[in-house]
Amino acid sequence: MEMDDAAAVARVRSGDEDTFRLLVERHSQIIFRLAFRMMENEQDAEEVVQETFLRAYRGLDGFESRANFGTWIYRIALNRCYDLLAQRKSRPMMQPQEDPDAPAAIDQLPTKNPSPERRLLSQEIEVRVRSAMEQLTAGERIAFVLRHYEGRSIEEIARALNVRPGLAKNRVHRAVKKLRQELQPLRAFR
């Protein structure tokens, strides 16, 4: 009999901890994908995956058996991402800071680009996008990633973050506004 998540959780709660392996194997890939999209860093994503399952295991007594385990663990992962992103914001940036007065590399590129320059431009855009994403607060980033990358609706984001839909919408809007401010100069080069 193929054991579903609810049955597996019941077994773990009854003392059969080995069944937790089934849950880990079933949900690891999804959690890793989510964590990587949130953190954009393999090491941090792995940390989120591990910590998520450890937290889930410790908190299994508080899990309501009628709830969906996948949704529950997704939320735990989001919370862990939030914590790590908030910590990352409070840490000094690891990459070298750019001189704000220096002309941006993008501004020096010709409009019609030969192939190597085109590649350089793509790299530059990627760096700028990453940098713009770093400007977002942890809450804005999570809401934006869920909306933009994961295709979640505002209602779903609100449920996942356990906030009011108005707040979820607000975070997405703030994120879009900040990204537009940062990335507007790149529009012409796309």
Place this chain on the structure above:
Amino acid sequence: MKHLSDDQLALYHYRDGDDIEVAGWHLTSCAECRSRLAAIEEVLKLVVAPSVPARGPDYGSEVWNRIRAELPELATREHWWPAIPRWAWAGAVAVLLVGVFLLGRYSSERQSLMNVATDAGVSTATPAQQVRERVLLLAVGDHLDRSQMLLLELSHASGLRDLDVSGGRQRAIELADANRLYRTTAQKVGDPSIVTLLDELERVLLQVGHQPSRLTARDLKRIQDSIQSQGILFKVRVVRANVRKESAQRPRTASSPKKGQTT
């Protein structure tokens, strides 16, 4: 004409929110808003999801191996727990239960002879009786856990196709056998709530145990209805919680009465 706000345009880009239709109508007739929407979309198109590094099919096992050492209960139990088959575990508990029951009976007879001067109105349960009750409670608690596990699995099984329940059926038969023993013992000890529950549980376990190895969706539904209509899972949880509480209040050995306890 009232133009759409940037926030409304961003939501329209994602086709999210309640105002999509209204925004859509407005955009068909407003060149300015269409232009602003295009500007937003151009920027958002730059933000592409990073490609996620591939993880192989064994990734789940790798994660498990990394975290298992940090699950302390698992590390200490797994050396011996899975090695004991379920039927052997149930049998061992039953044998222990009968042994302690007989021992307790013998001890309590001796104790009652020694305690003839016990005051009326004071609890007359001897330490030996309390130990006997504790062992019964622990054994019943374990039995309820295992029964609950089986019933939960059946309750949550999906029934679109025929379901192989040969393993579950065998477990139900073993649990029903053990259940009979616990029920008889509980009757002797005189705990009516446990007796009633075990009586109901036994009927459900026997129903499961008498099913064919493969269940049709209809058979499964019938069992699930039966579990649900009797509220057996809820009753098991309630009695299980009481049993746990009660067993914690009993002394572990006859020679170590709890503080303030009168013998």
